[in-house]
Amino acid sequence: MSLLDYFRISKPKSADIAKERLQILVAHERAARNPRPSYLPQLQKELLEVIRKYVNVDQDAISVNFEQDDNQETLELNIVLPDYQQENKTINS
């Protein structure tokens, strides 16, 4: 940086712009490289079978989500159980 540069109005640093662009780009490309594991549909199907042994749930009552960031992978499992009272009613009637 020369003496004259000190009198110029400061602009955003181009290296910071570069870094920001890179971070977004690389995150996207990494996600594309590591798609959901292939066992997910099978896992979902088998879980449903096990749960149905005990509770009568719908096909879409289970959702399986796979997420990945820099140093960890998260498997999120969400099961919606049927309304307990409604279940009782159907059994009683």
Place this chain on the structure above:
Amino acid sequence: MARIIVVTSGKGGVGKTTTSAAIAMGLAKRGHKTAVIDFDVGLRNLDLIMGCERRVVYDFINVINGEASLNQALIRDKNCNLLYILPASQTRDKDALTLEGVGKVLDELSGDFQYIVCDSPAGIEKGAYLALYYADDAFVVTNPEISSVRDSDRMLGILASKSRRAENNEEPVKEFLLLTRYDPSRVKSGEMLGLDDVQDILSLHLLGIIPESKSVLTASNAGMPVILDEKSEAGQAYEDVVARYLGEDRPHRFIEDKKGFFRKLFGGKS
């Protein structure tokens, strides 16, 4: 058994061949019998950087095809008798390289050498894939520049999925970062990505920072690996890289801007 090192980057022109020549020379000068192989079939350049272009008789492809023995094709370096160069073919195309052929040559070299340095071509095509396939260690050569960092990240993905170690579920290829053509004064003024910026994205084990240096061109003009120029910053930086790779603990240099007051004032070039 030899340790196989691939020098890779994805992007061209970042300093793969300069690095291959320097570290191969550095390893050999420290007493390790080393072979350096040019995988850039059709566009060979390692022989020029090593200064042995006029001694090339047979090449890598000749050996793979059984037209010459390994001993006939290997060129002993003029500066170090523990260093050998296996040049690429200039006339064939990259399809002449095969996975089995490369494997056979590396296997044969493994019996006799301690280190095998594979100088990868740019890109992610067959030559680059074959250069990294058998690697134990990868030196990822990166410039502090947006497209180079992106390509390096891409190469890391390929190393983690397509290498022999990945395919066989073995311990993964060890990945090291070499940040080359680094200009601390431009980093300081915010117009070049700094070490921390690059590491925020790649987070690799840093082997060294090679500063932008006129001596790199001077060395390649003369056909002498730059590591032999002990006075130059780039030469010293490569010397550090080799020492660190071999397990020595050396502080990183050439990160800080050390331009003098007057050059700063008048914006002199380094």
